[in-house]
Every structure is written in C-alpha cells, then in structure tokens.
Amino acid sequence: MMTPKVLAIGLDGGTYDLLLPLVEQGIMPHMAKFLQQGSWGRLESTIPPFTGTAWSTFATGLNPGQHGILSFQKHDRFNYYEQIVDFVDANQLHNPFWHTLGEAGKRVVIVNVPVTYPPRPVNGMMITGMMTPKNASQFTYPRELAEQLGEYQIDVDFIHDEAGFRIYGLPPKEVMLSEIHHVTKTRTQACLRLLQTETWDFFTVVYTGTDRLSHFFWDDLVKLLAQPTEHGRSPLQDGLITYFRDLDEGIGKLIAAAGPDAHILFMSDHGFGPSPTKRFYINVWLEQIDLLKARGTQGINDLTYWRMKIGRNQRLKALLRTLLPQKTQDTLSKSMSSSQNSSGI
Known part of the structure; x- marks a missing residue:
C-alpha cells in the first residue's frame, strides 16, 4: 500500500477574519469546500509572532528559543544596542523536517518557505523564499531548476532588495496590488508544473501575497468586507476581489494536481489586524x-x-x-x- 502524498499550502499572514467573510461572500469556493469537508481552527502563533520565527518553527518543530530565529536580523548578542550584523538565513535552522523525510527516502518539493536561503541539498527540489537577496545567483536546488521558472518572482520588488527586504519608498496601491497579483500567479504556475512533472511525496508552498495585502491594504479590506455587494465598489476594491478569486482558483488547481488521495493541509504563520494605536516601551x-x-x-x-x-x-x-x-x-x-x-x- 502506497503512503498518501501530502500537499501543505501556507498562506502567510492568513487570518480567518478575512478568509471566512470571503468564503461567505462566495469569493473563495475552493476554500469553502475545504472548510466544509475538513477540520479547521485557530491556533496560536509563536512568540514573537514574526514570519521568520513562525515558519522556522514549522520547519524544525522547535520553539523560537530552541531554533534561535527571533526576528529578521542577526544581532550581536554581546552588544546592548540593536546592532544588526546580518539577516537570518537557512544556515541557522537546526534540521528542517524535509531533510528527515529525505533521509527516509521521501521526495520533497519546498517552494517559497521563508528562511530557506541559501538553498541546501534536499531529496527533491527547493525554491527559496523570503529573505533571499534580490540578485541572488542561486535560489534553487538543484541550481538548474531556476532556468525552468520563467517569470517566477520570490517576492514583490517594492519590498525586495539586495539586503533581503525593505518597506520604504512604496509605489501607489494599484501598482503594489498588480505586482502582488503577478507574483501569486507565477508561483501557482511554477507549482503546477512541479506537481505534474516531478516525483514527490511531500510538497509545500507558501503564498506571501496574503501577508502583503494585509500589511498594505488592511483598511481597504475591512471596508470591502463590510460592503458585500458590487454596488459602489472602487477599482481598487474590485482588484482586491479579483486577487482572492484568482488565489482561490490557483489553490483549487494545486489540490486537483495533487490527486484525489493526497492529504491537504493549510496553515498560516500569524494572523492580522489593524495597526496598533499605542506602544508600550x-x-x-x-x-x-x-x-x-x-x-x-x-x-x-x-x-x-x-x-x-x-x-x-x-x-x-x-x-x-x-x-x-x-x-x-x-x-x-x-x-x-x-x-x-x-x-x-
């Protein structure tokens, strides 16, 4: 008897505060089917609930105190001041579970999981994720996989630079949304090719567009969900609806490509909400x-x-x-x- 395959889909920054209203309004039918037929619930994130921290816990099964990735930067532990010495990378991860799977003879495909750069050899394929420098010469394993990815982008250019990431000098919202949409589409296309052409036992992909939208469009999303009818929607709101429809359609294609016997998992690193109005020093x-x-x-x-x-x-x-x-x-x-x-x- 063959062991069932596992497809794990990550929605970075995914929160039911957005997903459930989108499902209820009929915008995400594939997600609706998953919620109806599967088991789901709200889980606590790591402390601190940062992207690199939480996904590193997913990758290793260790808590942040054990894997040591507590932020996006490496700090001088012997300096009281916040002196950044570098950015976190895959060399800090203890032993991601996909290495254990590989040692057991299982084939893995790892796509866009944060803190996987530089790519390390796996029994299968890897495309690194967030914290990959923009002009990195090698972001895949094996190296030649990059030649098959076409227009694939690891992240949106407006927060992606040589250091790893930035959040300043942002373009207009319409431009940001268009690029987020493009990155999501190319990721789905790349994953479909790998699902259909490669031999695999475990496949995981992380979509970061959900996080980017919540960071830069939270107020727009809240207003949109409070107005369930199309009447009076702005072009930007229509664009947000289109994004989630296309994301859901892509998810449906991935599930179909995985096959009827595959186990499907959805996960998120943290939730979302409005920006804080006060700070506690x-x-x-x-x-x-x-x-x-x-x-x-x-x-x-x-x-x-x-x-x-x-x-x-x-x-x-x-x-x-x-x-x-x-x-x-x-x-x-x-x-x-x-x-x-x-x-x-």
Missing part, C-alpha cells in the same frame, strides 16, 4: 519602577540618556515637535522606538 516602564538603570552613560552627551528622557516626558516631546524639523523628528522617533521597544531585558 518596556524599558521606560522598568526605569519608572526602579528596576532598570542605564550604566556607563555620559549624561546629556549620551544618546541613550535622551532616548529614555524623551520617551517618558510628554512636555519635552511637545517642545521638540515645535522646535525640530519634521525629518529630524521622524528619525529620532524611529531611533527611540527601536531602542526602547526591542532591546533591553
């Missing part, structure tokens, strides 16, 4: 209750001193808003947020 709070004190500072000549003082002094903040140019305010605000929110304990 834990270092400021610890200082206020006398559980944290900066040492080795030079008082008013030390940047940390001013970060701490400005972070808790509302009057000083108001004065600086009056005196400092906006660009300087933005730079100082980012510096304060980064230092106080992320480093410390």
Whole structure:
C-alpha cells in the first residue's frame, strides 16, 4: 500500500477574519469546500509572532528559543544596542523536517518557505523564499531548476532588495496590488508544473501575497468586507476581489494536481489586524519602577540618556515637535522606538 502524498499550502499572514467573510461572500469556493469537508481552527502563533520565527518553527518543530530565529536580523548578542550584523538565513535552522523525510527516502518539493536561503541539498527540489537577496545567483536546488521558472518572482520588488527586504519608498496601491497579483500567479504556475512533472511525496508552498495585502491594504479590506455587494465598489476594491478569486482558483488547481488521495493541509504563520494605536516601551516602564538603570552613560552627551528622557516626558516631546524639523523628528522617533521597544531585558 502506497503512503498518501501530502500537499501543505501556507498562506502567510492568513487570518480567518478575512478568509471566512470571503468564503461567505462566495469569493473563495475552493476554500469553502475545504472548510466544509475538513477540520479547521485557530491556533496560536509563536512568540514573537514574526514570519521568520513562525515558519522556522514549522520547519524544525522547535520553539523560537530552541531554533534561535527571533526576528529578521542577526544581532550581536554581546552588544546592548540593536546592532544588526546580518539577516537570518537557512544556515541557522537546526534540521528542517524535509531533510528527515529525505533521509527516509521521501521526495520533497519546498517552494517559497521563508528562511530557506541559501538553498541546501534536499531529496527533491527547493525554491527559496523570503529573505533571499534580490540578485541572488542561486535560489534553487538543484541550481538548474531556476532556468525552468520563467517569470517566477520570490517576492514583490517594492519590498525586495539586495539586503533581503525593505518597506520604504512604496509605489501607489494599484501598482503594489498588480505586482502582488503577478507574483501569486507565477508561483501557482511554477507549482503546477512541479506537481505534474516531478516525483514527490511531500510538497509545500507558501503564498506571501496574503501577508502583503494585509500589511498594505488592511483598511481597504475591512471596508470591502463590510460592503458585500458590487454596488459602489472602487477599482481598487474590485482588484482586491479579483486577487482572492484568482488565489482561490490557483489553490483549487494545486489540490486537483495533487490527486484525489493526497492529504491537504493549510496553515498560516500569524494572523492580522489593524495597526496598533499605542506602544508600550518596556524599558521606560522598568526605569519608572526602579528596576532598570542605564550604566556607563555620559549624561546629556549620551544618546541613550535622551532616548529614555524623551520617551517618558510628554512636555519635552511637545517642545521638540515645535522646535525640530519634521525629518529630524521622524528619525529620532524611529531611533527611540527601536531602542526602547526591542532591546533591553
């Protein structure tokens, strides 16, 4: 008796807060069928609930404290400040389960799972995912697989650069949506070719478009779902509907190509919601209750001193808003947020 194949489809940033209304409105019929015939539920993400962290837990079965990938960057563990030394990569992963499958003689195809660059040899094929540098010369295993992928893109260009990723200098929303849509379509096409032409036992693909849409279009999506009829929709809203219809159609094609006996899994690394309206600076709070004190500072000549003082002094903040140019305010605000929110304990 042959062991059934397994197809695991990842929707990065996928949340039932969006998927269920889309299903109810008839926009995602294949997802609706899956929910009706299968078992599903809401799971807790990792702590912290970051993409690289959560997908690394999926890949290894280890919690973040065990696999050590807690953000997108590598930090100097012996420096109190947030000094970035590099970006996380596959060399930090302990032993992804697809290597274990390969050792057991199972053929695997791994597509677009974050933190899989640089590609490591597998018993099958791999296309690396998020955190792959834009101009990487090798992002597949075997290397020659890249020649078969045509217009395939690992991620949208507006957040994908030589360092790994960026979120600044964004184009208009219509341009972003068009590129997200293109990346999703080419990923589906590449996966269909591999499903149909390669021998495999385990196949997984992660779609990142769901995450990108929620990052940049959350308010638009909320308004769209509150207006279930086509009347009064904007061109942008129509484009969002088309995206989810095409994503669902692509999912249906993948399931069909996997065959009637394949086990189908859906998963997400984290959910989504509106942006926070407030921030809690834990270092400021610890200082206020006398559980944290900066040492080795030079008082008013030390940047940390001013970060701490400005972070808790509302009057000083108001004065600086009056005196400092906006660009300087933005730079100082980012510096304060980064230092106080992320480093410390």
